[in-house]
Every structure is written in C-alpha cells, then in structure tokens.
Amino acid sequence: MAKKKLNVGMIGYGFMARTHSNAFRKVGNFFDLDYEIVLKAVCGRNEAGVKAFNDKWGYERIESDWRKLVEAKDIDLIDICTPNDLHLEMAVAAAKAGKMIICEKPLARNSAEGEQMVAAVEAAKVPNFVSYNYRRIPAVTLAKKLIDEGRLGKIFHYRAKFLQDWTISADLPVGGTGLWRLDVNAAGSGVTGDLLAHCIDTAIWLNGSIKDVSAMTETFIKERKNTFTGEAQKIGIDDACTFMGHFENGSLATFESTRYARGHKALYTLEINGEKASIMWDLHDLHRLQWFDHKDEGQLRGWRSIHITDGDHPYMKNWWVPGLQIGYEHSFVHQVADFLDGVSKGKLVGPTFRDALETTRVCDAVIESAKSGSWQNVKK
Ligand SMILES: NC(=O)c1ccc[n+]([C@@H]2O[C@H](COP(=O)([O-])OP(=O)(O)OC[C@H]3O[C@@H](n4cnc5c(N)ncnc54)[C@H](O)[C@@H]3O)[C@@H](O)[C@H]2O)c1
Numbered sequence: 602m603a604k605k606k607l608n609v610g611m612i613g614y615g616f617m618a619r620t621h622s623n624a625f626r627k628v629g630n631f632f633d634l635d636y637e638i639v640l641k642a643v644c645g646r647n648e649a650g651v652k653a654f655n656d657k658w659g660y661e662r663i664e665s666d667w668r669k670l671v672e673a674k675d676i677d678l679i680d681i682c683t684p685n686d687l688h689l690e691m692a693v694a695a696a697k698a699g700k701m702i703i704c705e706k707p708l709a710r711n712s713a714e715g716e717q718m719v720a721a722v723e724a725a726k727v728p729n730f731v732s733y734n735y736r737r738i739p740a741v742t743l744a745k746k747l748i749d750e751g752r753l754g755k756i757f758h759y760r761a762k763f764l765q766d767w768t769i770s771a772d773l774p775v776g777g778t779g780l781w782r783l784d785v786n787a788a789g790s791g792v793t794g795d796l797l798a799h800c801i802d803t804a805i806w807l808n809g810s811i812k813d814v815s816a817m818t819e820t821f822i823k824e825r826k827n828t829f830t831g832e833a834q835k836i837g838i839d840d841a842c843t844f845m846g847h848f849e850n851g852s853l854a855t856f857e858s859t860r861y862a863r864g865h866k867a868l869y870t871l872e873i874n875g876e877k878a879s880i881m882w883d884l885h886d887l888h889r890l891q892w893f894d895h896k897d898e899g900q901l902r903g904w905r906s907i908h909i910t911d912g913d914h915p916y917m918k919n920w921w922v923p924g925l926q927i928g929y930e931h932s933f934v935h936q937v938a939d940f941l942d943g944v945s946k947g948k949l950v951g952p953t954f955r956d957a958l959e960t961t962r963v964c965d966a967v968i969e970s971a972k973s974g975s976w977q978n979v980k981k
C-alpha cells in the first residue's frame with residue numbers, strides 16, 4: 602500500500618537543522634512508518650547560506666520568510682530549529698495554521714512564553730513535540746525501563762552534570778550562528794536553558810517532578826564584542842550554574858553545568874542511586890550503561906558496563922547486529938520514528954510542549970533562586 606506523504610518544512614539551517622534533516626532522511630530506512638517523509642522546503646534568511654545547506658540536504662524548495670513557510674498549503678509539519686527567542690512566534694503561528702510541530706529545546710526562553718505555546722498547540726489540537734533527544738539514546742531509554750520495573754527500589758540521589766569549555770576565551774564574540782547562545786535576549790539564559798534543560802528533562806522523565814531548587818550561577822566574562830557591530834555588549838547569561846533540589850519522590854537532586862570546564866566538550870553524565878541498585882551514564886561513552894546491583898553475589902558484586910547493542914536493548918533491533926554500536930545522531934532518528942508512530946495512532950508522544958514546559962519552569966526557578974539567594978518552589 603502506498604504510504605501517505607508527510608511534507609516537512611524546516612526553519613533554520615544550522616546545527617540542529619542538520620541533525621533533524623539527517624533523521625528525516627534515514628528514519629524510513631530503519632523504522633516501519635505509515636508515512637513517506639518528503640523534505641519539502643527549508644527556510645533561512647541568508648540566500649547563499651540556505652542554498653549551501655540545501656545542496657547537501659535536498660529540500661524541494663527554499664523559502665526566505667518563515668511565515669510564508671508556516672502558511673504554505675503543502676506543508677504538514679513545521680520543524681523549528683532556530684534560536685530560542687523565535688520558538689514562541691513560530692510555534693504559535695504554526696499551531697494556528699494547523700501544522701504538526703517539532704520544536705527544538707528549550708521550549709522557550711521562559712515559562713511565560715512556554716505557556717503561550719502550550720495553549721496554542723492544545724487549542725489547535727496539533728501533534729507537538731520538543732527535541733529533548735537524550736531520552737532516546739538507547740542506554741538512557743533502558744535506564745527508564747529499569748527504573749520503571751522497580752529494579753532500583755527507592756531512589757535517594759539523582760546527580761547530573763553537563764560540562765563544556767568552548768566559551769573560555771574572552772575574544773569569543775556574541776551573536777550570530779551558534780553564538781546567539783551568549784546573548785541573553787536570544788537564549789533566555791545561559792547553561793541553564795541550553796545544557797541543564799537537557800539534564801532536567803531526562804531527570805523528570807526518569808525520576809519524576811522536581812519540587813524546589815536552590816541555585817548559584819556565575820557570569821565569568823561580563824562583556825563581549827558583538828559579532829555584527831563590533832561594539833562591547835554586556836553579557837547577561839549564566840556561564841555556569843549549580844543547583845540542588847528535591848524531587849517529589851523524596852530523592853535529592855544535584856546538578857551542575859558550565860562552559861568553563863577546560864577539557865570537557867559535551868560531558869553530560871547522570872547517576873542515580875537507589876536502595877537496590879545504581880545507574881551511571883555518560884554521553885562521551887553513550888552506548889554503555891553502568892549498572893551496580895546489590896543483589897549480585899557478594900564476591901562478584903561490582904559495576905557492570907553494559908554494551909547497549911543487543912536486539913534486547915531499546916531501538917537496537919532496528920539497526921545493525923549485536924556488538925555494533927550507534928551514536929548521537931540516532932537519537933534524532935528515534936524521536937522522529939516515535940513521534941510519527943504517535944501521529945499514526947492519534948497519540949501524543951513525549952516530550953510534548955506541555956512536558957517541556959515543566960522543564961522550563963524548573964529552569965525559571967533555578968535562575969530566580971540564583972538571583973534571590975533563596976530556595977524557590979517550581980511552579981506547577
Ligand atoms: N537537542 C539538542 O541537543 C540541541 C543541540 C543544539 C541546539 N539545540 C537547540 O536548537 C535550536 C537551534 O540551535 P542551533 O545549534 O541549530 O543554532 P544555529 O545557530 O546553528 O542555527 C540556527 C539557525 O536558525 C536560523 N535563523 C535565525 N533566525 C531566523 C529567522 N528569523 N528565520 C529563519 N531562520 C532563522 C539561522 O540562520 C540558523 O540557520 C536552539 O533552540 C537550540 O537550543 C538543541
């Protein structure tokens with residue numbers, strides 16, 4: 602039977618536009634979908650830039666105005682891969698136009714924006730999804746399964762960090778591709794919304810809601826040259842953030858993120874300690890899950906390093922043969938596969954906009970706590 606075509610309209614042509622385009626291209630080769638994905642149009646303001654992108658990725662046409670793309674009759678799904686300050690306007694317009702939406706994380710710069718986005722997609726009843734892709738690294742998905750099966754027992758600690766080192770130079774300018782992250786107006790916050798948001802999304806998914814937080818942030822470099830004007834610009838983002846908190850289930854949260862950890866490029870790690878067992882995972886070794894089970898025989902008890910490549914492991918039977926690992930880009934393939942499976946079945950698949958709003962509310966509480974120097978409850 603011929604598959605139904607699903608026409609994608611991509612906004613942006615940077616880092617995430619590449620990971621998503623790659624996922625759209627590959628997913629049908631590895632997963633059974635009811636849809637045939639068509640890369641219909643890609644939108645960018647710089648004609649030469651978007652053309653160079655499209656020479657590699659092959660969308661059928663190029664648009665320069667995202668509003669035109671959002672309203673185009675032949676587009677079914679809008680994929681928002683632009684800086685955070687544009688998510689609200691684009692998502693609300695796409696929802697009003699009745700499109701399915703995939704939006705990059707964080708949902709928005711803050712929860713006030715996020716709430717408007719949730720209201721728009723829920724009023725329009727359109728499938729909506731936020732790209733917290735680490736949920737769909739097979740080792741992390743397996744961690745979820747083990748926790749849900751009760752194998753850790755009562756959970757005491759959830760520890761996560763996301764460390765980078767790319768902004769240490771004071772000569773790095775603010776603004777433009779990738780560097781919009783240093784501009785608080787474009788990004789909303791620094792490492793909190795950019796990196797800790799990933800850790801928070803995974804944590805809520807694995808261990809439930811976070812109730813309250815106490816945070817500290819630091820801006821190490823307080824002024825940078827603007828990429829376009831060359832003028833000095835005050836820096837308002839958090840370069841580093843550390844917070845502690847309580848989960849609703851009584852376990853304790855300790856989270857840290859920085860772009861000033863010399864030697865670390867994208868070290869996302871998480872560790873969960875339960876009454877019966879513990880789990881550790883590390884993005885630099887993403888195809889392994891570390892597992893310690895107290896019920897193992899005493900003399901052989903120790904940390905196991907499970908190579909997540911077997912057909913029994915989440916998603917892996919769709920890829921190669923046991924022993925052969927997959928990587929970062931596959932998490933984006935998995936999320937498209939799951940999202941479209943949900944669309945076929947008329948079911949929302951998480952993280953939805955509403956799920957992602959919870960993460961943004963934790964980020965807001967973290968920033969507020971660092972400002973006030975006091976504990977903050979996370980808004981419900
Ligand atoms: N899931 C993840 O792991 C992950 C990783 C990186 C970035 N992100 C998120 O993805 C989003 C994009 O980040 P990126 O790293 O791809 O940034 P980027 O700077 O590489 O790309 C942003 C793109 O948006 C385009 N753009 C900006 N304004 C536009 C406008 N008005 N109309 C059309 N296009 C416009 C830019 O030209 C560029 O192509 C952000 O929200 C970011 O937080 C998520």
